[in-house]
Amino acid sequence: MLDALFGPVDAPRSAPGAHHCPPTATERDGALALAVALAADQAFETEPPVAVRELVPELWRG
Structure with a gap:
């Protein structure tokens, strides 16, 4: 669930223009x-x- 809210903990920081998967939870x-x-x-x-x-x-x- 935390990955869905904040993204993977050990994910590398994305470079500008890299594909980014946004969190799935909303306000x-x-x-x-x-x-x-x-x-x-x-x-x-x-x-x-x-x-x-x-x-x-x-x-x-x-």
């Missing part, structure tokens, strides 16, 4: 990961499961 993916962590934190405090959609409904708007 939205990061926001969703943070939302899952926030939902888990709230669930630990309140006991019942917490839906991410309840915490951050804006993530699912068009």
Whole structure:
């Protein structure tokens, strides 16, 4: 997963004009990961499961 986010750890630095494979994760993916962590934190405090959609409904708007 870290390779998908940041690229391979031991990859050589690319020279100008060399082929570069960009990371596959987006800002939205990061926001969703943070939302899952926030939902888990709230669930630990309140006991019942917490839906991410309840915490951050804006993530699912068009």
